[in-house]
Amino acid sequence: MADFRTSTLDYFPENILIDILSYLGVRELIRSGRVCKRWRRLVKDQRLWRVVDLTAWKGVTSRMLWVLLRQYLGTGLRCLRLRGLLLSARGGAFLSESWLKALSSRCPRLRSLSLLHADLRGLHSCQLLPTTLQVLELRGCELPQGFFTQTPLSPEKQAGMASTAATQQQGRVQTGKVPASTSGIAIETMVLDNVPSFTDQHLQSLASWLRLSRLELRNVLRVTAEGLRRSAAQETDSGLNGLSRLKYLEIGHFGRPGAQLQMASLGLGVGWLGLEELSLGGKEVGPGLLSASRLRDLKRLRLRCCKLREMQVLRSCRTLRDLRRLEFCEVFFQVCPKTPEREGEVERQGEGEEGREGGTDSGDDKLEENDPVPSLRRSLAALLPQCALVFTNCTVTITSD
Numbered sequence: 001m002a003d004f005r006t007s008t009l010d011y012f013p014e015n016i017l018i019d020i021l022s023y024l025g026v027r028e029l030i031r032s033g034r035v036c037k038r039w040r041r042l043v044k045d046q047r048l049w050r051v052v053d054l055t056a057w058k059g060v061t062s063r064m065l066w067v068l069l070r071q072y073l074g075t076g077l078r079c080l081r082l083r084g085l086l087l088s089a090r091g092g093a094f095l096s097e098s099w100l101k102a103l104s105s106r107c108p109r110l111r112s113l114s115l116l117h118a119d120l121r122g123l124h125s126c127q128l129l130p131t132t133l134q135v136l137e138l139r140g141c142e143l144p145q146g147f148f149t150q151t152p153l154s155p156e157k158q159a160g161m162a163s164t165a166a167t168q169q170q171g172r173v174q175t176g177k178v179p180a181s182t183s184g185i186a187i188e189t190m191v192l193d194n195v196p197s198f199t200d201q202h203l204q205s206l207a208s209w210l211r212l213s214r215l216e217l218r219n220v221l222r223v224t225a226e227g228l229r230r231s232a233a234q235e236t237d238s239g240l241n242g243l244s245r246l247k248y249l250e251i252g253h254f255g256r257p258g259a260q261l262q263m264a265s266l267g268l269g270v271g272w273l274g275l276e277e278l279s280l281g282g283k284e285v286g287p288g289l290l291s292a293s294r295l296r297d298l299k300r301l302r303l304r305c306c307k308l309r310e311m312q313v314l315r316s317c318r319t320l321r322d323l324r325r326l327e328f329c330e331v332f333f334q335v336c337p338k339t340p341e342r343e344g345e346v347e348r349q350g351e352g353e354e355g356r357e358g359g360t361d362s363g364d365d366k367l368e369e370n371d372p373v374p375s376l377r378r379s380l381a382a383l384l385p386q387c388a389l390v391f392t393n394c395t396v397t398i399t400s401d
Contacts, residue, residue, distance in 0.1 A: 025056070046075055048076075066099065074106055087117050111134045117140045192218065198217075198220050199222045200223060203227050213248065217264075233246065254282040264284065266291055269291040270294065279302040280306075289312070296322075307332045309333075310373060324386060326388070329393065333394060334399045373396060
């Protein structure tokens with residue numbers, strides 16, 4: 001009993017202590033390294049530095065980044081989130097070319113990089129980022145012109161990178177891991193949220209990213225419908241042009257009332273080969289629904305944070321016969337009071353070819369959390385019998401129009 005009372009954390013095995021330390025943030029983790037020599041050694045264990053989030057730590061300077069990189073970050077790092085000085089009164093340089101090179105060499109397993117309020121105008125190209133990146137998120141950042149343009153490497157650099165990749169491949173054959181692409185950017189997912197300097201030219205330059213399969217554009221006000229048309233995957237005599245590898249595209253505009261609206265989703269009207277999933281948000285939902293019928297490979301459609309009418313949805317979805325999933329997320333449905341004329345129009349919109357599911361529902365249209373508009377669900381089930389319908393946090397408003 002006396003031994004139990006005098007027990008301290010020193011009696012815990014190291015794996016238990018590491019699990020306890022994993023619940024601490026970056027600042028608390030660094031401070032705990034000052035307790036004793038043992039804790040200082042444990043704090044540097046790479047299992048504690050797999051996911052590093054510095055977005056809540058305001059005022060992180062380039063000097064602090066160098067200290068973190070030299071003393072703590074290493075081969076265990078998988079995901080890194082940083083907060084820049086774009087909105088800070090201090091200002092100054094944040095990410096430098098030398099620091100990014102050191103990050104690439106010290107953290108060869110880094111897969112995801114998220115930057116918040118970072119000024120990247122001091123970097124001439126995204127090729128300075130680690131070549132192992134698969135996910136890049138930019139939120140509230142500033143970009144230079146031509147940042148996403150991929151310039152071909154010189155023959156000497158290609159030969160050196162090829163020999164390095166061959167050496168890495170021999171060491172990874174047994175583990176089944178594939179090294180990063182040496183011929184270009186290996187980023188597969190790109191997220192742009194409130195990046196005012198992102199233009200049509202930036203969007204078109206992404207066509208050189210051969211592995212880009214997921215693109216999310218939110219509040220990117222300078223992307224126009226014409227820029228989206230020129231970036232769409234189209235079949236020509238020379239092959240596929242544009243973002244031909246893209247499978248998922250999100251376009252959302254959630255700006256303040258009166259903000260400039262480009263209606264970029266109208267550019268989807270030219271079609272997009274290979275695009276299987278589309279997410280529309282805010283003010284881009286209406287224009288996007290008008291163009292969704294031209295996406296012949298579309299399998300999943302998501303509508304979020306918008307106002308919709310029942311007839312608007314039915315008229316837009318009656319041509320999407322190959323749709324497999326239709327999701328409504330935080331949608332305000334505007335429903336008109338029932339009249340004999342309106343009931344007949346909705347019924348005609350929801351007529352199916354065979355085996356209509358709507359005819360089996362004879363109960364009252366009760367509003368439920370997972371089924372806020374029962375009449376819409378029945379009509380969509382008749383129009384799209386193979387499509388799964390999902391309603392998440394949707395509300396219904398009765399209008400007189």
